[in-house]
Amino acid sequence: MELIKLTSEQRIKELFDNHFHNLVFHSFKITNNYCQSEEIVQDVFVKVWQNYEQIVAISDHKAYLYKAVYNSSLNYLRHFKIRQKHNEEVANTFDEAEKPIEASIVETENNNRILMAINKLPDNWKEAIVLSKYDKLKYHEIANKMNISQKTVEKYISKALSFLRKELADLLITIAIVLNFIK
Amino acid sequence: MKKAKEHIDETILLKIIENTADVNERSLFKRWIESSDMHAENFEQLKKLNQLTSIDIFNKQKNWESVLKKVKEEKAIPDYIELPVAQRSTITLQLRTFMRYAAMLLILLGVSFLIKIIVFDSQQLTISGKDMKLHEAYTLADGSKVYLNGNSEISFSKKFGIKERKITLKGEAFFEVQRNEKMPFSITTCKTTTEVLGTSFNVYSELSGKVKVSVVTGVVSFYSGEKENGLKLVAGEQGSYNPDLQKIVKDKNVDMNLLAWKTGILYFNETPITDAFNLLQKQYSRVFVFEPNQGSIPLLTTTFDNQTLEAVLDELNLLLNTKNVCKNDTIFFKSIIK
Numbered sequence: 410m411e412l413i414k415l416t417s418e419q420r421i422k423e424l425f426d427n428h429f430h431n432l433v434f435h436s437f438k439i440t441n442n443y444c445q446s447e448e449i450v451q452d453v454f455v456k457v458w459q460n461y462e463q464i465v466a467i468s469d470h471k472a473y474l475y476k477a478v479y480n481s482s483l484n485y486l487r488h489f490k491i492r493q494k495h496n497e498e499v500a501n502t503f504d505e506a507e508k509p510i511e512a513s514i515v516e517t518e519n520n521n522r523i524l525m526a527i528n529k530l531p532d533n534w535k536e537a538i539v540l541s542k543y544d545k546l547k548y549h550e551i552a553n554k555m556n557i558s559q560k561t562v563e564k565y566i567s568k569a570l571s572f573l574r575k576e577l578a579d580l581l582i583t584i585a586i587v588l589n590f591i592k
Numbered sequence: 593m594k595k596a597k598e599h600i601d602e603t604i605l606l607k608i609i610e611n612t613a614d615v616n617e618r619s620l621f622k623r624w625i626e627s628s629d630m631h632a633e634n635f636e637q638l639k640k641l642n643q644l645t646s647i648d649i650f651n652k653q654k655n656w657e658s659v660l661k662k663v664k665e666e667k668a669i670p671d672y673i674e675l676p677v678a679q680r681s682t683i684t685l686q687l688r689t690f691m692r693y694a695a696m697l698l699i700l701l702g703v704s705f706l707i708k709i710i711v712f713d714s715q716q717l718t719i720s721g722k723d724m725k726l727h728e729a730y731t732l733a734d735g736s737k738v739y740l741n742g743n744s745e746i747s748f749s750k751k752f753g754i755k756e757r758k759i760t761l762k763g764e765a766f767f768e769v770q771r772n773e774k775m776p777f778s779i780t781t782c783k784t785t786t787e788v789l790g791t792s793f794n795v796y797s798e799l800s801g802k803v804k805v806s807v808v809t810g811v812v813s814f815y816s817g818e819k820e821n822g823l824k825l826v827a828g829e830q831g832s833y834n835p836d837l838q839k840i841v842k843d844k845n846v847d848m849n850l851l852a853w854k855t856g857i858l859y860f861n862e863t864p865i866t867d868a869f870n871l872l873q874k875q876y877s878r879v880f881v882f883e884p885n886q887g888s889i890p891l892l893t894t895t896f897d898n899q900t901l902e903a904v905l906d907e908l909n910l911l912l913n914t915k916n917v918c919k920n921d922t923i924f925f926k927s928i929i930k
Contacts, residue, residue: 422656429652443649451655452673455662460675476676484672520649542645544652560603567602573645574638581637581644 439482537565739766801835856898
């Protein structure tokens with residue numbers, strides 16, 4: 410019988426699958442820009458891959474990744490602020506660049522707001538809803554992973570949605586109007 | 593008029609949205625949504641929210657593919673991406689935490705021990721013979737009297753006489769113990785304990801560990817270690833502790849002069865002059881030297897009862913046929929018989 414030995418790629422993918430969304434949310438707390446947070450999380454994993462030998466010895470991978478993402482996000486902000494200042498100066502000397510489509514700005518803004526609202530949720534509600542909406546797990550799968558009953562999962566998600574509805578009420582009204590208008 | 597139902601369980605709403613509600617839940621929902629316009633509006637918002645959150649903002653798989661691509665292409669990672677310094681393993685952390693607590697415990701123990709010594713020691717009283725006048729007794733809390741010889745010391749707790757009567761002795765002292773059957777009086781030297789109920793007796797102890805107890809009145813229990821292994825001494829008896837043999841024995845010949853320091857009485861009965869002079873030396877703090885003109889050493893038979901040095905010298909000269917010459921603290925006895 411062959412011993413199944415996990416390659417470094419498989420190990421890292423496992424960590425990625427388990428923690429990706431949570432890490433993006435974690436980074437998002439700082440960046441408020443989910444596209445950038447995605448990039449940061451990707452880059453962290455790349456760097457982890459490049460330094461794999463050192464990572465193996467670590468006992469708490471989750472904590473390690475969280476810390477990496479958090480610190481990197483802070484560093485990014487600092488870096489970004491400097492660049493932003495520079496860019497402002499540079500932009501003033503150039504003609505106005507092609508304006509991005511308004512719709513996608515709105516979309517990005519909406520998503521940012523949703524993510525921000527999700528970050529406000531209590532930990533277990535947040536975990537349940539992220540597993541449901543982003544990892545696309547079924548309720549019984551979530552129940553398994555979180556070690557709770559399916560009924561509790563439903564409770565967490567419904568309560569989360571209730572909260573989000575209140576939190577994003579103004580957003581939802583606007584969208585309703587827009588959607589109706591498009592129709 | 594039907595009262596509007598204010599509240600519905602959120603899980604029912606979720607089930608309605610996902611089409612998993614049963615008949616009961618559906619009817620509950622119908623009643624709720626019809627009870628207020630607000631409810632209907634909120635529900636619409638909830639549906640929209642559900643749609644919004646279901647949109648795939650992130651694509652995990654795509655993100656992973658980006659990671660693979662970046663690794664393959666050996667793309668340079670921005671500087672702001674920072675990996676934490678490798679943590680110390682949790683085992684070491686546990687050990688360090690344990691050691692921290694162990695150290696704290698040790699310090700606590702050390703400090704409490706120190707406090708105990710300081711407080712405990714200050715609870716002890718020490719009386720030295722130097723503090724006392726000649727023939728003056730120190731009276732203890734229970735009425736017992738102690739006569740200390742020279743630099744001898746006794747130590748006892750400030751609470752002496754309340755629950756216990758325990759004394760520690762260094763050197764030599766004479767005790768007159770008040771009778772108290774309920775509270776035995778005990779004197780501890782380095783290795784021995786003398787226990788009494790009410791008596792008068794002398795305890796002589798040396799630094800070497802040799803102890804001699806001679807009883808004047810009453811009964812004394814004299815032991816080293818366990819009381820059962822000890823001696824009971826009555827009036828007139830004497831016991832010795834030999835530190836080399838670690839044994840207590842009853843002395844056959846009671847040294848009458850053991851109490852001379854206190855009583856001032858010296859007994860000599862055919863005592864060789866050299867021994868007699870040793871005792872006289874101790875008593876009068878002078879060196880006594882006998883210079884014989886013949887080979888034999890004379891024997892001395894007499895009693896000196898609190899006599900002055902002059903009287904003693906006169907009597908010695910008479911008995912020994914000598915004449916004494918004083919040089920500093922030494923007294924030389926020269927035979928005058930030719």
